[in-house]
Amino acid sequence: MDVFGTLTGNIALGLNTALSASNLFYCFVGVFLGTVIGVIPGLGALAAISMLFPITFHLDPTAALIMLAGIWYGTSYGGNTASILLNIPGTPANAVTCLDGYPMTRQGRGGVALLMTTVASFVGGSIGIVLMMLFAPTIASYALSFGSADYFSLMVLGLVAASTISDGSAIKGLAMVVLGIAFGTVGMDLYTGQARFTFGMLELADGISLVALAMGLFGISEIIVGVRQVGVARIDRKSVTLRAMKPTRDDLRRSIGPMLRGTGLGSFFGTLPGTGPSVAAFMAYAVEKRVAKDRSRFGKGAIEGIMAPESANNAADQTSFIPTLALGIPGSPTMALMLGALIIHGITPGPQLMTEQASLFWGLVMSFWIGNLLLVVLNVPLIGLWVRLLLIPYHLLYPAVLMFICIGVYTVNNNAFDVWLVLFFGALGYGLRLLQFSAAPLLLGFVLGPLMEEHFRRAMLISRGNLMTFLERPISGTVLAVTALLLVWSAWAAFRQSRNPMLSVTN
């Protein structure tokens, strides 16, 4: 088959969709809002997306996804601003950038750092998009032969990986996944129509609202923690003028290698379940430090130390769409929200998406190019505006965020019940933080739970109740074996970790 012929055809179709006036507009709105929220420390991509999620209900599915995706990768562009100028990561994915970005600012090279990380973000993002265009259709065409048992096993792998690889204790992560699945069972049973865990509340018949859950867990609890953060930033305005952004020849020479290595690592980690842009950025920094000739420069304003993580997190942002769109299995909580958005708009995610909703898929991918270009344009000349955003005190900011959350969730179904749900999940989210549980796996479990139950029940019907079907089918069996290995590995790692502090005490 003429692969490139199909690809150009798809690109033309995608451009046609992405370049329509309204989609261009929503792409712009998405990346603009993403940058704004990325710049402001304390609001991550997850909070940003869940906050602006309800607005997209009033748009058509393609425009909605274009806007949500724009918010997602836009935050990575904006997030480096606070990291570099204030030593506070705008989003967790930009945390590593502080290490060398802030020292550059103190040396009066903040402008150079801002410009160069924008370049790194663009290169990382662009290569990520190319990989997605090449691999997503291939993976999807394989996935067309997957059965329910295979899907179930893949989801188990995704959830186990997401809760064991990411930060914190693996067992707590797994517990949160299961709690999320439990919240997902609330509502009408798909097969029998019987109400489950609704406690007689009609509002719960359709299940718990994804928007309310996400906003409570990530928006409200974030604000509770952030209210007490005080102090207005002091920034040297002279370091962020266009003139101060000119990199030296040495800067450029040192940047190319880290940028490409960062992109490669980011692209790889983006596709793996459980490892989003934060892990990618961290790994990219660690690798740069290892390959560097003079390691002592790191942490003191080495440009390699900002180029690698910034290209890595943007590459990961883009490639994380591959499993989500090609298989319908999100690898991260943010992607789970994307998947939720698709489902709410009545689109079944999975390998059929690319053929049945070709204009949506390719329109979305092409909008990534437009969005990444827009971000370069927005970031460099408008840097003065973003710096001013950093100067807004938090006590003016958080009531505004609360307002957006409340109005947003209220307008989805025009009922106040969902606002009460936000309150409930806000309290839960804060409680989980205190007890040091990570809420991200909960969201992932919540979105995947109902899909898992459906596939499990279907697999049981097909195999006539034979549980061995999960092990006997080659794809499903392999995936479960990988899952088991991952569990053993994380149990061993936890065991070793619990032994180490004991050793250090006795020594």
Place this chain on the structure above:
Amino acid sequence: MYQRDYRDIIGGGLLLLTGALIAWQASTALDLGTVRRMGPGLFPMAVGVLLAGFGLAIMIPAFFRQGTLDAVEIRPTLAVLASVGAFALTIRPYGLLPAIAALVFVAMLAETRFRPVALVGSIVFLSLLAYLIFRVGLGLPLAMVRWPH
């Protein structure tokens, strides 16, 4: 530092309790069915049992190690949660503008310092912003002000 890791004892204990409640509710109120033809209760029951198991696994080791416990920031927690509640209570009977005013007022109680100018300014600015975005921009049928009957 406490003698026992109370954080994980509480967290694990709550999970154990929640899981047990889910399993009990699923097995009593719902039809379990058979593995071949699963009823609505089987999957939730399995989830409940699994959750209770994880709760135990988190709780038990915590009895044998030292740990810390973070203090609850009561004032911001209550204020932020109450501001959401204030919005939920006022939006239907009184409309959007009173709901925003109530939300901002309660939210600002999170801070120890009272800032009257910031309060009034925020309410006016946010009301205008909400009107422009949700009513004008998105064209949603939101009542700005409503008199309860």
